[in-house]
Amino acid sequence: MPAETKIAQEILNAEILNTKEVSVHFGGLRAVEKVDMSVRRGTIHGIIGPNGAGKTTLFNALTGFQKLTAGKIFFRGADITGLPPEKIAARGMSRTFQNIKLFSALSVLENVRTGFHSKLKTGLFDALFHTFAYKRDESFATEKGLEILEWVGLRDQAETRAANLAYGTRRKLEIARALALDPDILLLDEPAAGMNPVETKELMKLIQVINETGRTIVVIEHDMKLIMNVCDYITVLNQGVKICEGPPSHIRKDPRVIEAYLGRSHSA
Ligand SMILES: Nc1ncnc2c1ncn2[C@@H]1O[C@H](COP(=O)(O)OP(=O)(O)O)[C@@H](O)[C@H]1O
Numbered sequence: 691m692p693a694e695t696k697i698a699q700e701i702l703n704a705e706i707l708n709t710k711e712v713s714v715h716f717g718g719l720r721a722v723e724k725v726d727m728s729v730r731r732g733t734i735h736g737i738i739g740p741n742g743a744g745k746t747t748l749f750n751a752l753t754g755f756q757k758l759t760a761g762k763i764f765f766r767g768a769d770i771t772g773l774p775p776e777k778i779a780a781r782g783m784s785r786t787f788q789n790i791k792l793f794s795a796l797s798v799l800e801n802v803r804t805g806f807h808s809k810l811k812t813g814l815f816d817a818l819f820h821t822f823a824y825k826r827d828e829s830f831a832t833e834k835g836l837e838i839l840e841w842v843g844l845r846d847q848a849e850t851r852a853a854n855l856a857y858g859t860r861r862k863l864e865i866a867r868a869l870a871l872d873p874d875i876l877l878l879d880e881p882a883a884g885m886n887p888v889e890t891k892e893l894m895k896l897i898q899v900i901n902e903t904g905r906t907i908v909v910i911e912h913d914m915k916l917i918m919n920v921c922d923y924i925t926v927l928n929q930g931v932k933i934c935e936g937p938p939s940h941i942r943k944d945p946r947v948i949e950a951y952l953g954r955s956h957s958a
């Protein structure tokens with residue numbers, strides 16, 4: 691392989707997720723405007739910015755929940771622009787939501803098991819007639835589900851109904867369910883929202899542990915301490931536009947970031 695091709699290939703491998711001039715407009719509102727972002731494989735990548743900056747809209751675009759107005763998204767080198775959420779998830783990208791989406795009537799374990807859905811091969815016929823394949827998938831989901839719960843520290847609450855969990859624990863359960871897909875990349879939308887300092891600290895540890903298994907993490911977060919402590923790289927959005935990016939040490943002292951946060955009162 692020629693040297694240049696080899697280098698190009700290495701760069702491609704190093705980047706797991708790329709956006710090229712991604713825009714999402716709602717009528718006249720430019721929620722996301724020509725955002726270029728590269729997420730390096732194996733890193734913890736933060737997205738910060740004031741309320742309404744377009745962070746959740748960008749996540750929705752990345753995961754197929756929001757149609758783009760313009761631009762392209764590449765995941766592991768393949769163009770995934772316009773693919774539906776389940777297709778993107780099946781390729782190894784999973785997410786949590788800013789507004790927690792759990793089945794409150796189901797137990798903790800059952801919630802995690804719903805995350806295996808697209809991984810298991812059996813269909814409705816198998817479910818109705820409890821075929822051998824169905825039973826095998828069911829026991830796989832239970833076993834794997836318990837393993838994941840052990841991992842995130844929820845094993846003891848496997849039988850608890852999701853509705854009866856404390857708020858911070860519900861957020862953890864959402865992460866556990868997202869892990870059921872065995873994703874290469876995990877996108878977390880404000881995972882620390884509503885958590886107390888102890889829960890936030892536990893969450894930081896969990897994010898690092900998940901990352902140590904080789905998974906890339908993209909995290910939107912308001913908690914600056916969390917962002918600055920766990921992220922390798924940060925993208926800053928303001929009013930839909932990327933205003934700067936870099937490692938935490940660089941972001942912390944960037945005047946545009948300070949202005950975006952402090953100037954919020956007159957820009958909102
Ligand atoms: N579905 C939608 N329809 C219209 N406007 C939207 C929609 N979703 C988000 N917005 C607007 O887009 C902007 C960015 O929102 P959002 O991505 O939620 O910001 P963030 O997550 O950074 O707080 C906001 O002005 C918001 O009101």
Ligand SMILES: [Mg+2]
Nearest residue numbers: 745746747788
């Ligand atoms: Mg948001």
